[in-house]
Amino acid sequence: GENVEQHPSTLSVQEGDSAVIKCTYSDSASNYFPWYKQELGKRPQLIIDIRSNVGEKKDQRIAVTLNKTAKHFSLHITETQPEDSAVYFCAASLPGFQKLVFGTGTRLLVSP
Amino acid sequence: AAGVIQSPRHLIKEKRETATLKCYPIPRHDTVYWYQQGPGQDPQFLISFYEKMQSDKGSIPDRFSAQQFSDYHSELNMSSLELGDSALYFCASGGIAGTGYNEQFFGPGTRLTVL
Numbered sequence: 001g002e003n004v005e006q007h008p009s010t011l012s013v014q015e016g017d018s019a020v021i022k023c024t025y026s027d028s029a030s031n032y033f034p035w036y037k038q039e040l041g042k043r044p045q046l047i048i049d050i051r052s053n054v055g056e057k058k059d060q061r062i063a064v065t066l067n068k069t070a071k072h073f074s075l076h077i078t079e080t081q082p083e084d085s086a087v088y089f090c091a092a093s094l095p096g097f098q099k100l101v102f103g104t105g106t107r108l109l110v111s112p
Numbered sequence: 113a114a115g116v117i118q119s120p121r122h123l124i125k126e127k128r129e130t131a132t133l134k135c136y137p138i139p140r141h142d143t144v145y146w147y148q149q150g151p152g153q154d155p156q157f158l159i160s161f162y163e164k165m166q167s168d169k170g171s172i173p174d175r176f177s178a179q180q181f182s183d184y185h186s187e188l189n190m191s192s193l194e195l196g197d198s199a200l201y202f203c204a205s206g207g208i209a210g211t212g213y214n215e216q217f218f219g220p221g222t223r224l225t226v227l
């Protein structure tokens with residue numbers, strides 16, 4: 001089955017810096033790659049996603065890139081703010097409303 | 113916009129008791145997913161339903177069962193509860209008919225504590 005690896009497990013940056021989180025997946029048939037932000041005790045919140053027919057997607061300060069050949073995708077956050085502090089999960093899914101397989105999460109800490 | 117509704121939000125049970133968690137998906141979404149998240153862990157897929165039929169099954173113990181009803185709400189039934197069942201249980205809603213998109217939106221979760 002699909003396996004998703006995520007790095008780093010923790011990331012500390014200064015406010016205003018950029019943050020990059022990387023994920024790799026194992027099943028080349030996966031076609032949907034969402035990113036979720038989760039604050040302590042709260043629900044995972046979908047912040048951006050990318051489909052396999054697109055190489056890059058941007059939404060204000062966040063962007064996601066996908067390299068299908070290498071089977072990896074990355075989340076980029078620019079101009080980080082303290083409210084960006086949370087755990088970020090990447091995930092992958094096969095076609096057809098399949099389950100999400102999550103990475104192990106990255107705890108991002110943005111210091112003022 | 114309407115979101116996924118889960119009830120109860122918190123549940124405390126004793127070992128060997130039973131628990132029922134409920135999920136009301138976003139209107140027009142025809143797929144419901146259940147995930148279990150332990151402390152410091154990523155969400156783990158349990159089971160999913162598409163149009164009221166079980167569509168996939170993950171690492172769900174035999175002590176757990178689930179179903180989706182005619183109004184599309186889903187219930188996760190958990191019996192013979194064990195200490196290790198203490199976790200956050202999320203329901204996610206997705207699968208807008210006809211689009212093929214797999215966006216999944218999570219409910220607020222039920223925090224189950226087994227004593």
